Amino acid sequence: MIRAEDLYRGFDDFTIALSLSVADGEILTLLGASGSGKTTTLRLLAGFERPDRGSITVDGVEVTEVPAQRRRMGYVFQDYTLFPHLNVAENVAYGLRVQRVPAPERRRRAQELLELVGLAGFGSRGVQTLSGGEQQRVALARALAVHPRGLLLDEPFSAVDTERREELRRYLVQVQRRLGIPTVFVTHSRGEALALSDRIIVLRDGRIEDEGSPERLYEHPQTEYCARFLGRANILTREQLLRLPQTAFGAGGRGAAEAHRAEPGPEASFMIRPEHLETAAAGLGLPATVSYAAYSGAHRDYEFDTPIGTIYLQTTDRHELGTQLSLRFPRHKLVPLPQE
């Protein structure tokens, strides 16, 4: 288990202040916009940066002052960082060389790891001959070769072709589950974060904005920032909600509106995901006109002009620009957001 408590690192215009823990076998994702402190947090865990305050423990052992080379944290960079003067097998075995593992054992272990990441037979190849995805798998095998106590992945898929990303993700999860290593994964892609993680920490300006399972964060975010960061969201203020006609709440109708009236805090807002909205014939909900439409393969994205402002909808139905219809907001899908 990796645990960081009251970690604090100050820079001229930015500070990191957070606590986190990752259990054995868990994949924790640090998700955030550029400059939110995800990579710095990862570097603090790796020992590349020193915290000003706070402590980091691995399996209960304090490592805050332990230099990176003695921490045994496998680190995988975005751009693979394979050593250009070594072939694939030599790259994988580099850490074993550090540990003075005899050459035959190194070769055997490198071969084993290359098989694990689906690159059996690639050992003698030069690293420049590999594709981005293959290079990243070698980097993963290299990080795993030294039996790391934790695996730290810094946007490992961002330099890989889109079609290879899925495959690489699958390898990563398979390998990680098999070895049970606590893993911290940094990304700014919410899709990757939702698909890969056991738990997600959303970072904002060096602080934890929200933390939880992917489902919890997506379905029931705690803040408006988090709601917007994890996907497209319609955020309605209490005032906008009260302007909705009774029919906009569907079957729950008036009861729903009454229930919302009872919510505390005049500024509290509500979120509803675009895919949770329903459409109905004109006059049976909030009147809306299609102002933007985009086809995305599995679904279609729409923007509607409505009396309460722009509303986003995601559906498989087809609507032409300018079409007039009604939108409904199922009560159980409206998520109250606390005042920020």
Place this chain on the structure above:
Amino acid sequence: MGRRDALRSGAPYLIAAVFVLLLVPPVLTVLGAGAFERGASAWFEEARRVAARAGTWRSLRFSVIQAAVSAALSILIALPGAYFLSHIRFAGRRVVQSVSLLPFVLPSLIVILAIISFYGRNGVLNQLLGTRFAFVYSAGGIILAHVLFNISIALRMISTAWMQVDQRLREVSLSLGEGNARRVLRLHLPLLLPAILNAATVIFLYCFVSFGVVLVFGGVRFATLEVRIYQAMFMNLNLSAAGALALLQLAVCGAAVFAAHRLAARRVAVATRGRRFVMRSGREMPWLTAVVCYGYWAALALFLFAPLGSIALRAFYRDGSWSTAAFRSLLAGSIGDRDIHQIIRADFFELVTTSLTIAGICAAVTTAAGFIAARAVRGRKVPWLDTLTMAPLAISGVTFSLGLRLLWFGIIPGPVLIIVAQGVMAFPLVFRILRGGMEGLPLRYTETAKSLGAGTLFRVRTLEIPVLWRSILNAYAFGFALSLADFTAVLTIGRGAIVTFPIAMYRLIGFQSFDVALALGVWYIIVVAVAFVAIDLTSQAREQEGL
């Protein structure tokens, strides 16, 4: 702050301190030797007399003008070459890159002989043209020699910087419809200005303190400050005057370095590492570009190598017929009925062994020191340290070597002092090469190795040295060649007891045995050329590996 952090932040100061300790005491010893000998007031009196002499200022003016003109011409001539080297993978590009360095690493005596034998009144050029045109023994000769020496520096520094220009900037300029010529003027030249200034400063300094060339071609009429220091020190035995002149020379050099540094600091350095520069294949060259490109290299080859070729020609051409007698004399150990040992005070093999041993050790020590220094300041911007490490370029070799001898002779063996003197003089170039290489090694490699448990020494051995091998070899080659070519330190510190290639040549010339001196020059050129071509071929192989 941890111990490591403290060490890391203190590293530039530590390097500076070691450098200053090595450099300053010998220089101060020479500057103050007159004061020691005759008292401070006598020193100041002599300094006042030196300042009042019109000749001093004439020499200063000439030193500045010839150095500035040499630097400007070297840059101007090198610019098209730097463009071709960095933009087009033309046939023979590798050979051009390695061979064009040759003049820079030759002893000044060889270049002097080469210029005389080619451009001199009885030189090959006049014989070919049937003229008796003479300009070598003038400011023109000095500038010609300096340009010949330094053009390779400009070529290398500017083409390297040019290759680092972000390819995307070029593509944006293309997409905005800018033509080649305009792009060079509006985009590339402004981005390259710091590199151009850097090259110009280095060349200016080399020319400003150049000794041998000015002494031979300039005589008394075109004396530079360096020659005046030499005259004051060894001919007039006036240490105070030599010290005062050395101080003046140092001040000008310091001002030049400072001015260049300030000018370069105001400019944005080349935007590097966005995307590697994409070179065009030579086969894609339009015919006109191909004519200009190959025409340029042919003209440059003629300019640089015709004089060197004339050395070889004259070494083989004896008494109106072709002969290998000069080479045989060297190997047989006698010139006519005189034992060669009596003339150069060493036999050929001793001479080769001594030269190669001193150069080998000097290059190894300098490269190791440069590597340690470059590693210590890796990833940090320390412009003041970069400027400080250029200081040896601004210090006269005669002054520094003499200072070392005055301070340490008898305590430290002569060969060690020679190695120190040559090492310090070669350090600016060696450090620059290694610093450039080290900055090109992504920090992520080091961090990856750290995360795999690799300690400092393990990383140096298994990662940094293999990845930077090309820069290390390059630095070693330069250290080796500069040491091999050194005349000043060996003569000043060794006082005749230590014989290297340039000393032997000097003695052979003194003995009027020009053909044997030229034969020795040919051997020298072959040794250095083979070393450089081998290194560049290694570099090429590693470049193909992506290193």
